[in-house]
Amino acid sequence: MEQIIESVNLILLSGPAVLLPENPLYQLLLLLLITLGGVLITISVHLIPVGGAPAAMAQATGVGTGTTQLAAGAGLTGLLVAVSIYLLSENPLLCILLGGIGSAIMIAIVMLVSNIGYIYGIGITPASGKAVRDPITKDRQDIYVSKGTEGHGIPTAAFFSGIAGGIVGGIGGSLIFVALLKATGLPTAATALTMPDAVILSIALFFINSVIASYNIGGTIEGFYDPKFKKLPKAAIVSAIITFICGILCLFIMIQFAGFGLMEEFA
């Protein structure tokens, strides 16, 4: 705590020149990183297999919940891991990559336990309704789909797709989080004070991008082999534009907070 107070004092004594962005190029780079993070989140929502409400009645392939809900759950788990890593090591690369791993672990456990539920609770085999053969294992899928449904459970290809989506989404969320923290220009010892704001803004950008992706895929998607996955470029462009605009606002908020919030606290 003493270290934090010392560093804050140092910044306050040296004037607002340190607090405000000295170099606009640095902030532009951060803005581009935030935009990249937003696009990664949109890609991740397209990769995670979600069946929406029909999947809860074993009528569609994928995890039985909404796209935004599942992506947010996974992304926030990854963000939590990223926060704890950042507090422990201050190594941005490790923080971003482990955020991705945290998301992937959440998605992997959810898909595995969902499959246990489908197989032992309902007595059905995981089967895809969109592909005749599983793109990875080459197993026949269509004869394992029960009557009147569009597949059920999470077959191996969708499982792989989900894990890839978890990694990509977690990396995107953690990237936004790290970029927002770096925007303040404060030394790492003082980041604990600006961290809650960075986390809230990352969550906001996460939700914005998952909703954009949800509109694009319209409720259900099975993963990278689903025909709807081809609509990805449209969503990526929209997401890049929105994240760029929101990123400017987020950077303003972070710089403002670092300037005034800390001054009030330690005046």
Place this chain on the structure above:
Amino acid sequence: MDPLIGMGVLALIGAAAAVAGYTEDLESVVGSQSNPNSQVQLAPQMKYPHRLFNKAISGEPLSNGLAAVVGAVVASSFSFTGLSTLTLIVIGSLAAMLIHMILSTTSFFGRIASQSRFKQPIYMDVFKDNLPVIAAYAFMTTACVLIICTLMTSFLEILLPIPLLAFILGITVGSIGSSVGDIQYGAERLYQNLEFGSGINAAYSGNIVRKAESGIRSGIDNSWFSSKFGGPTTGLAFAGVLFMTSWITVLFNPEWGNAVGWLGFIAGILFIAATIFINRKLETSARRNFGPYREEEKTEIVE
């Protein structure tokens, strides 16, 4: 931090998370909140009036996130009184429970009243019987989430404000409860009149079972059924998520050097590979034991 103490704290977090997941799923089953709610909502329109509690405050993650945040805010704002942490958690959870009860009430009456043109009556005894159960489960979920938050901030050194941490964990527990536990409720319990071992044919939508083991079915009967499989699997999943994500940073603490942090990265990848392997084994065993729904020879492959 001593890794041994860290593992102990992790075990406590896992235990609290298991209870949180279990109660979260049962709460959504009693009130038929999550995705299977579409069937409960559809039933009167298909001329099957029922005596189930029908509330869908919002998606499960947001509803649980709201309860957790309300609990955490109330608990932290009472911290000036100098009461013990456990008492604060109880006060916070009580406040969250009251808010949840208000939302459940308005949601129940609003949803059922909107179905009056389909001759769905508002049963006051259903409301009075089910609401205390919903409140009790909501209280348990919020209390467990707040216990996890306290353990994380005091021992695992995650220095986030408790309401923010509670929001993240509330969203996560809702997301897991919505995706894992409700499958058994939606695909098995609501359609026990159909043959076991098949997805629900879309033609049967809304034709939910309305008779219980004894008498007419209510949400409490459903929670009895889900408590045997859907609830425990949700608890298992939430505990697994929190344990496995924290385990990486506790056992391979990056504070001891970046190389240790990268070891944690490798451990995470190995764990994910293990889940892929287990899932594949499950899938092949299910295909072998259950068999296909139609004969392979009679169908033509269209690729």
